Amino acid sequence: MRFFILIFFLLLGLIVGSFLNVCIYRIPINESIVKPSSKCPKCKKPLKPWDNIPLLSYLVLGGKCRYCREPISLKYPLVEFITGVLFALAFLKFDLSLSLVLGIFLISVLVVLTFIDLSYLIIPNKIIYPSLVIALALVAINFFTVPFLPLVGAKNPLFSICGFLGGGGFLFLVAILGEKIFKQEVMGGGDIKLAALLGIFLGWYVWLALFLGFLFGSIVGVTLMLLKQKGRKDFVPFGPFLALGGILTLFFGPQIYNLYASLWMIG
Structure with a gap:
């Protein structure tokens, strides 16, 4: 049972990581993180839901936009992967507890701030x-x-x-x-x-x-x-x-x- 809960938090982290990518890209340029839907930063084409599956879409598309074939920054799958791993580690550390929720909150904030600081100082x-x-x-x-x-x-x-x-x-x-x-x-x-x-x-x-x-x-x-x-x-x-x-x-x-x-x- 614990193994399946671990996998759940790994997948949850991947999904949250996908949202954190939106925050990392849009917050510094004062865009809403709610709407519009995700789009290619190069050709501005709106992305289909199946192009936004954490990690999997990047691998299936060969790291390139489906429409303009421009390379997708490695930062996107990296953020998803890091967040997924850290969420899983947080579960192993804190188990199902309030500390787990607080740890996940802190991890999410640190991931966003790290990649924004790296990109925009x-x-x-x-x-x-x-x-x-x-x-x-x-x-x-x-x-x-x-x-x-x-x-x-x-x-x-x-x-x-x-x-x-x-x-x-x-x-x-x-x-x-x-x-x-x-x-x-x-x-x-x-x-x-x-x-x-x-x-x-x-x-x-x-x-x-x-x-x-x-x-x-x-x-x-x-x-x-x-x-x-x-x-x-x-x-x-x-x-x-x-x-x-x-x-x-x-x-x-x-x-x-x-x-x-x-x-x-x-x-």
Whole structure:
């Protein structure tokens, strides 16, 4: 039975991923995510329902539009695949629970923000502000019910508040100091708000998410400079690395921390 539920959440993630693709494409250009129906971004032809089946349509069409035969961006099936896998992993992590619902919500937001930031170098307020409002409302409810936040570590709404203030506050400090030292913007306001959002769901473990985000961001940034793809003053979006750190912390936070602590003690 558990296997079939796992498959259900995998398929659900693929379907939700298809909708997230619409959000990723339309929100930055201020188009409605409800209507009109999906169309080819190249020839603008409306797509048939059977051309919108997650992953399958891409494979059947050979990665090309049925009408103009222009290549379909690999980003579309990638978003669907990633969302499907993460939804399945969320079920394995949280089982059928309220934590599963909240985890799926956070995953969906992070997937959208990651691919928008990669494409447009922005984290839209249209997404981050409503997400923060919902998350803060959940924290308020959490004070009057059996605690269900944060999703990692001990359940205590005070930990979510500390994560919110700590995550957002730390990146705000980094932004202020970085601008004074380097005489240019080093951290966007969207990154600060994203860290605050992660703090609500991750509690104290938001520090691990930040550490992983800076670690991955540094590795990629240095690699790009060595390959001469980026200069020292070129901007590299931090949102995707922060989201990756948040996802890894959501699923493996305590294990990563314990591993790090054990290595430190051995050293």
